[in-house]
Amino acid sequence: MTDIAGIQTAIDRFMQSDMRGALLPLLHALQEEFGHVDPAAVPLIADALNLSRAEVHGVISFYHDFRTEPPARHVVKLCRAESCQSRGGAAIEAQLSHQLGVAMGHSRKDGQVALEPVYCLGLCAIGPNALVDDRPVARIDSARVVAIANEVEA
Amino acid sequence: MTRVFISKDMASVALGADAVAQAFAKAGCEVVRTGSHGLFAIEPLVEVETSEGRVAYGPVGPDDVAAVLDGSHGTRIGAIADHPFFVRQQRFTFARCGVTDPLSLSDYGVHGGWKGLEAATALSAQDVVDAVKASGLRGRGGAGFPTGIKWQTVLDTPADEKFIVCNADEGDSGTFADRMLMEGDPYCLIEGMAIAGHAVGAGRGYIYIRSEYPFAIEAMREAIARSASRIAPFTLEVRVGAGAYVCGEETALLDSIEGKRGQVRAKPPLPAIEGLWGKPTVINNVLSLAAVPFILAEGAQSYADVGFGRSRGTMPIQIAGNVRNGGLYEVGFGVTLGELVNGIGGGTASGRPVRAVQVGGPLGAYFPPSMFHLPFDYEAFAQAGGLIGHAGITVFDDSVDMAHMARFAMEFCAVESCGKCTPCRIGSTRGVELIDRIVAKAPRAAGALETMPQIRNASRAARTHDEEVELLRDLCDTMKHGSLCALGGFTPYPVLSALDHFPEDFGGGDALREAAE
Numbered sequence A: 001m002t003d004i005a006g007i008q009t010a011i012d013r014f015m016q017s018d019m020r021g022a023l024l025p026l027l028h029a030l031q032e033e034f035g036h037v038d039p040a041a042v043p044l045i046a047d048a049l050n051l052s053r054a055e056v057h058g059v060i061s062f063y064h065d066f067r068t069e070p071p072a073r074h075v076v077k078l079c080r081a082e083s084c085q086s087r088g089g090a091a092i093e094a095q096l097s098h099q100l101g102v103a104m105g106h107s108r109k110d111g112q113v114a115l116e117p118v119y120c121l122g123l124c125a126i127g128p129n130a131l132v133d134d135r136p137v138a139r140i141d142s143a144r145v146v147a148i149a150n151e152v153e154a
Numbered sequence B: 001m002t003r004v005f006i007s008k009d010m011a012s013v014a015l016g017a018d019a020v021a022q023a024f025a026k027a028g029c030e031v032v033r034t035g036s037h038g039l040f041a042i043e044p045l046v047e048v049e050t051s052e053g054r055v056a057y058g059p060v061g062p063d064d065v066a067a068v069l070d071g072s073h074g075t076r077i078g079a080i081a082d083h084p085f086f087v088r089q090q091r092f093t094f095a096r097c098g099v100t101d102p103l104s105l106s107d108y109g110v111h112g113g114w115k116g117l118e119a120a121t122a123l124s125a126q127d128v129v130d131a132v133k134a135s136g137l138r139g140r141g142g143a144g145f146p147t148g149i150k151w152q153t154v155l156d157t158p159a160d161e162k163f164i165v166c167n168a169d170e171g172d173s174g175t176f177a178d179r180m181l182m183e184g185d186p187y188c189l190i191e192g193m194a195i196a197g198h199a200v201g202a203g204r205g206y207i208y209i210r211s212e213y214p215f216a217i218e219a220m221r222e223a224i225a226r227s228a229s230r231i232a233p234f235t236l237e238v239r240v241g242a243g244a245y246v247c248g249e250e251t252a253l254l255d256s257i258e259g260k261r262g263q264v265r266a267k268p269p270l271p272a273i274e275g276l277w278g279k280p281t282v283i284n285n286v287l288s289l290a291a292v293p294f295i296l297a298e299g300a301q302s303y304a305d306v307g308f309g310r311s312r313g314t315m316p317i318q319i320a321g322n323v324r325n326g327g328l329y330e331v332g333f334g335v336t337l338g339e340l341v342n343g344i345g346g347g348t349a350s351g352r353p354v355r356a357v358q359v360g361g362p363l364g365a366y367f368p369p370s371m372f373h374l375p376f377d378y379e380a381f382a383q384a385g386g387l388i389g390h391a392g393i394t395v396f397d398d399s400v401d402m403a404h405m406a407r408f409a410m411e412f413c414a415v416e417s418c419g420k421c422t423p424c425r426i427g428s429t430r431g432v433e434l435i436d437r438i439v440a441k442a443p444r445a446a447g448a449l450e451t452m453p454q455i456r457n458a459s460r461a462a463r464t465h466d467e468e469v470e471l472l473r474d475l476c477d478t479m480k481h482g483s484l485c486a487l488g489g490f491t492p493y494p495v496l497s498a499l500d501h502f503p504e505d506f507g508g509g510d511a512l513r514e515a516a517e
Ligand SMILES: Cc1cc2nc3c(=O)[nH]c(=O)nc-3n(C[C@H](O)[C@H](O)[C@H](O)COP(=O)(O)O)c2cc1C
Pocket: B138, B139, B140, B141, B142, B143, B144, B145, B147, B167, B168, B169, B170, B171, B172, B245, B246, B247, B248, B249, B250, B251, B283, B284, B285, B286, B288, B289, B485, B486, B487
């Protein structure tokens, strides 16, 4: 169920800060609070910021971070960029995908875990790296793949 | 009570520093969390305060507390400054990183903080700009444009409002210096931005930080809150990116702050004349702005005295990828690539031979070891068909497939293109397809349309391998010269350098021989 009233309250609260160029910060705030930016929020945001709905939708769809559906309970963001590749990232990606039972870029059907790509976490000398529910994990090897998989099943 | 210093840098935390810090706290130590010194092979690093100064141990695990405290632990390093990785560094920008509590204003003051701002406010705006010009500082974000000249344009453009924007989008793989500075010495960046504000007459600044850097975002926000009165009337705000690499491009970044899709603007007008909300705007990389306090405090000449050719001062070089001693190495320009990779970096982490290094992130060229004599210098790298970029070096061992890396460069460009110009948006996708065909040795055959009798000017024969490679070069040429910004414009660097230096990975020899058979 879409919590329209809740979204409107969050928007109203945010608008008190009277910020210039407020769209991205507002989208971040909504995603932080509700886990995603509900498409039903688009007209409310457009109204609050005096933008067209197309403009708001265009921004949401441009940025990789904004999701329009609720996230899985756990999110593993694995780095796919060059430095992590040079340290065996591709093999780890395959193992992790296998262990978690979900393809890169997807959420598992039961909603327990999602495996998402990220292009560099700034930890490039100690890869392969991932963010497991926002916690940085470095030097991922086969043992750590298993540990991550166990952690997100809990 | 024994005082110990342990980094809370994101990399240290990823390697387990939090558990180590907890263990020392539990053992009754006073734990000071610092930034990282920048050598990750010795993280988690613990420095114990003694009457002879700090004694370092690393790497240390949570079970090692007793051995570290009684001095018997096997990874005893001694004074960190004497460690081989650090002795020859010239830490102008990163002097405090790893040493101080990043958010402690008193630490910052004691270690030379605010001296640059004090010196600047005693000078006229023009004198500050002149000092930055005299230092020879060039933009550390990639393009290497002289910072003082950019500031001069903003100073000379009259407006009711001007802005300082810090580019902390650091999207290049193999780079982490911006992140380390923001986490390890945030006041240094704040001081640099306040100096810039004074120099050009700007009252407000924005720091645009990528969302992949949660630790840096938190540190900068807290540091801004704590230092607000120190930099007043100048004010600062953090803006958070949303996972778009192209938002590191300065005009896309400005659009993103304004709340739009991060699309590249056509230039001119330059941001220095019409930037954020159409107002004159200084936009600089974190490292450019963080170099400024040193320049004002120690004098432009002390900065300019170090360096090589037209590359003056120091560069915080980031040694990354498959390398034994990866980390942050700040040194004057001129050090050779080979010294960085083999000498300081100690070769590959895997122990296999180095085959290639990519310098300057996903838009930078790949170099083979035969080019390791290159000095770290903007001009030398440009002449060699590459770029320094944000000074990240990614090391690959001999297991790397360079055709795969060339394909990745095109794929990355396709994923991250803002979509505004065709060579970048479409060219990158065609590039992926082309490299796939080259590697699969499956050159394109003539399509149904091309073989129709009405079509007279299309070739009816399948392309040869050489023709496909030629087409890839042609595509790169179009992208290089036809793209609106360096995303499409520089993607040819990794692609062509891989093709030029590692042709054997593109199936050339084999494919030709098979075709001849
Ligand atoms: C696709 C693309 C990505 C870029 N990413 C960054 C970045 O992450 N950080 C940065 O400082 N500059 C980046 N730049 C360079 C900026 O456009 C600009 O040159 C720089 O912010 C200017 O600051 P500087 O003179 O201090 O280097 C990028 C450029 C392009 C074309």
